[in-house]
Amino acid sequence: xxxxxxxxxxGRPHWGNYFGAIRQxxxxxxxxxxxxxxxxxxxxxxxxxxxQLRENVLNAALDLLALGLDPAKATLFVQSQIPxxxxxxxLLMTGTPMGLLERCHAYKxxxxxxxxxxxxxxxxxxxxxxxxxxxxxxxxxVGADQIQHIEVCRDLAGSFHHTFGETFVMPxxxxxxxGAKVPGTDxxxxxxxxxxxxxxxxxxxxxRKQIMRIVTDSRAMEDPKxxxxxxxxxxxxxxAGPEEVSAMAEKYCAGGFGYGEIKKAVAEVxxxxxxxxxxxxxxxxxxxxTVNDILNAGAARAREVAASVLERARSACGIR
Numbered sequence: 001x002x003x004x005x006x007x008x009x010x011g012r013p014h015w016g017n018y019f020g021a022i023r024q025x026x027x028x029x030x031x032x033x034x035x036x037x038x039x040x041x042x043x044x045x046x047x048x049x050x051x052q053l054r055e056n057v058l059n060a061a062l063d064l065l066a067l068g069l070d071p072a073k074a075t076l077f078v079q080s081q082i083p084x085x086x087x088x089x090x091l092l093m094t095g096t097p098m099g100l101l102e103r104c105h106a107y108k109x110x111x112x113x114x115x116x117x118x119x120x121x122x123x124x125x126x127x128x129x130x131x132x133x134x135x136x137x138x139x140x141x142v143g144a145d146q147i148q149h150i151e152v153c154r155d156l157a158g159s160f161h162h163t164f165g166e167t168f169v170m171p172x173x174x175x176x177x178x179g180a181k182v183p184g185t186d187x188x189x190x191x192x193x194x195x196x197x198x199x200x201x202x203x204x205x206x207x208r209k210q211i212m213r214i215v216t217d218s219r220a221m222e223d224p225k226x227x228x229x230x231x232x233x234x235x236x237x238x239x240a241g242p243e244e245v246s247a248m249a250e251k252y253c254a255g256g257f258g259y260g261e262i263k264k265a266v267a268e269v270x271x272x273x274x275x276x277x278x279x280x281x282x283x284x285x286x287x288x289x290t291v292n293d294i295l296n297a298g299a300a301r302a303r304e305v306a307a308s309v310l311e312r313a314r315s316a317c318g319i320r
Contacts, residue, residue, distance in 0.1 A: 003032040004137035004171075006039040006079065006128075009056035010046055013063055014197035015270075016182040016190035019238055024176050025141060026068045034074035035135050035302060036064065041079050041086070041127065045120040061291055063201065066281035077298035079131065084306035089123075089130035091313050092156050095163060096126050100155065105148055129153035134306040136169040147173050164316040168309070182238065183231035185214045200274060201281055208267045216259040224255035232262045239269035 005025045013022060028034055038060045040053060047053045057078055069076055079085065101107065104125050110117040132140055132153050140150055150173035157168045183189065184196025191197070198210055214232060219225060227233040227249045237245045248265070251257055284291055314320070 001032045001138045002035065002136055002169075003028050003139045003141065003174075004035045004037075004132055004135055005141055006037045006042070006131055007060055007064070008039045008043050009053065009060040010043050011056070011192060012059060012202070013200050014190060014192070015200065015235075015238070016184070016197065018067070018200055019182050021141075021143065021176055022064070022067060026064075028139075028141060029070060029074040032139070035137065035305075036069060036074055036076050037079045037082075037131070037302070038064075038077070039079045039131070042124065045118070045124065058288070058291070061295055062281055062284050065284055065291065065294070066277045067200070068277070071294045071298065075298045075301050076294060077302045078295055081295075081299035082134070082302050082306050084303065084310040085127070085130050085134045088134050088306070088310050088313055089127045091317060091319075092129055092133075092160065093123065093126050095159050096123075096156060100152060101125060104152065105145070125149055125152045126156065129156045132171050133157055133168045134309050135302065136305065136309060137171045138169060139174050140171050141174045141176050143176050147175065160313070160316075164313075167312050167316045181234055183234050185210060187215060187231040198270075201278060204271060204278075208271070211267045211270070212260070212263050214263060214266075221258050222255050225252045227252040232259060232266060235266050236262065236269065239266075239273045244269070 005021075005028075007022075025034075025036065029036075038057050040057050043053060043056065047056065061076065061078075064076060065071070101122055106124060107117055107122050110121060128149050129152060132150070140153075142150060150171060154170060157170060160167060181189070184191065184194055185198065186194065186196045188194050188196060198207060214235075216232065230252065233248065233252060236248055240248065248262075
């Protein structure tokens, strides 16, 4: 199956990004034909500093490769290196109802909050549809809050088919398993919006200090504590094995410990989990030419597929 996923280069990934999405994207490369792109055109709606955008794109590539994306199994490329997508976006745009875009969540949310909503944000779902359709994508893994975008994509493809005839592969959404809650340093859902994230990469000592500053309740050391719903316990079980999790749960129920001990345990298991990725990233940073070669090879393959799809669409609507 052809699987497609895009990642916006708007900042460095955190634990929530990894467990909520990235890890699952990478798992899908094992039994599918994975196409993974760094969505720099989408990022232009929020990132307006050229040097920052270029740095973000390179960091996104380094992060994905370090975390396990294998260019021998999947195609990794930068969105803007595929001009066919922008032309396909326009072909779709000509038949896109304004009302459909006005109902999309991202635009509505910004508008309701009184924030500036430009044409890029308004037409964002059409570019996303072009991203999906350009590669004959069959499966698109998304969070529950992104399912609407896949529905919009299917609506636009269906409208094109109604007008010009069957042209595109109809994609289906694969809802990501986000059963494992990833709490932030304040106990809320980990999110850049809440400024409560823990980064995947960076100075290990600084990350440990962030973990040690995680907010906890004021129960006495000797009091037994319920592990269920405790955000330190939830972070610990993201990384620890079943026996370690069971032992930690018993410790909670017995009491007689301080939260500093749990924070130290979270730091240790998380550092061990991400250490191989950190080492791979350090090696890749010393060989940027190889990273660029991977991106260029990915773009060449992606362009080949997108050019074929675009030719079908151009022919269908009468453009030669």
